[in-house]
Amino acid sequence: MSSGPAGQTARSSVPPLTHGQRGVQRRATLRTHDGVAIEAAYDPGPDPEGEVAVVLAHGFTGDLSRPHVQRIAGVFAQRAAVITFSFRGHGGSGGHSTVGDREVLDLAAAVAWARSLGHARVVTVGFSMGGSVVLRHAALHRGRTEARTDAVVAVSAPARWYYRGTAPMRRLHWVVTRRAGRTVGRLGLRTRIHPHEWDPVPLSPVESVPLIAPTPLLIVHGDRDPYFPVDHPRMLAAAAEGGAELWLEEGMGHAEHAATDELVGRIASWVTASWTSSTAD
Structure with missing residues (x-):
């Protein structure tokens, strides 16, 4: 689902267009490498001079203003600085959702912003679609100073594309692939979805995982997940x-x-421990 090549080789270019003062929560508009706003x-957390920043990647139909996203951010903000953002096609961001393809560029923009704010360590934490994005981002942005991640957490992430093995995923595919479904997505779910199929098909999460090492990786999944059964996290861990x-x-x-x-x-706590371990090595 892309109007051009997927984001495998693109760099992020992310000067913030608007921002507030250090020490208080600030808002920004970031510009991705392909020009999406x-x-x-940004919440500086308990220590405005802290080294660690967590970048949260929400799930499909979420955005930074949703209460469930704000709740997660609030818990992390007790330990570290936190950046939340809305993927393209979601909330106040521009563009259209490509459901995990070019969203890698959105995450790269947020990671680069975290580094521009002075954080020595940036950890990406993604949920569902965002989980697939943090895995792909870590694989595709290795060694790139401004956009790399120092640790990765994927929560409730799919392992492979086109999965239709559960009723919720069959409904989601209807929303994404049908004109009527995309109308429901825009009007009912506040999510604008790109109308074209992926071309080319992007690197899948399970194909991305072997490329992430030696970056620390945590995979979290529920044993009652109604979207992706436990073979998905096990497949990711095996990879x-x-x-x-x-x-x-x-x-x-x-x-x-x-x-x-x-x-x-x-x-x-895992994020903090991974940072302590890496600095001790």
């Missing part, structure tokens, strides 16, 4: 060949709505 927000940590959460459903504050706090 992305709304973003990492021992280079990923897998948490299968008992009783958990899907993505941000199912992630408890306790789970998000544990993820935040």
Whole structure:
């Protein structure tokens, strides 16, 4: 679902167009490498001079203003600086959703903004579609100073494209692939969806995972996820060949709505531990 080549080789170019004062939450408009305006927000967390920033990548039909996204951001902000943003086609961002393809460029813009704010370590945390994006971003932006990530957390992420094995995913495919579905997406879900199929098909999450090492990787998934059953996280972990940590959460459903504050706090602790470990090496 792309009007041109997927974002495998693109760089991000992300000067903030608007921003506030350091020490208070600020808003910005970021510009991606392909020219899409992305709304973003920055919370400096408990220490405005802290080294770690977490960049949150929301799920399909989310945006930075949604209560479930703000709740997750609030838990992380107790430990670190946090950047939230709306993927293209969502919220106040421009463009149209490509459901995981060119969204890599949106995430790259947010990561580069975090680095421009002075954070030495940037960790990407993605949910559902955002989970697939953080995996692809980590694989495609290795070694690039402004857009690289230092650790990756994928929550409720799919392993492969075109999955239709559950009723929720069959409904989602109808929204994405049918004109009537895209109208429902625009009017009912506040999500503008690109009308064209992917060309070429982007690198899948499971194809991306082997390219992420040695960057620390955490895969989190609920054993009651109604969208993607547990073969998805297990496939992702297997592709990492021992280079990923897998948490299968008992009783958990899907993505941000199912992630408890306790789970998000544990993820935040993992982020901090991975930073401590890497600086000690």
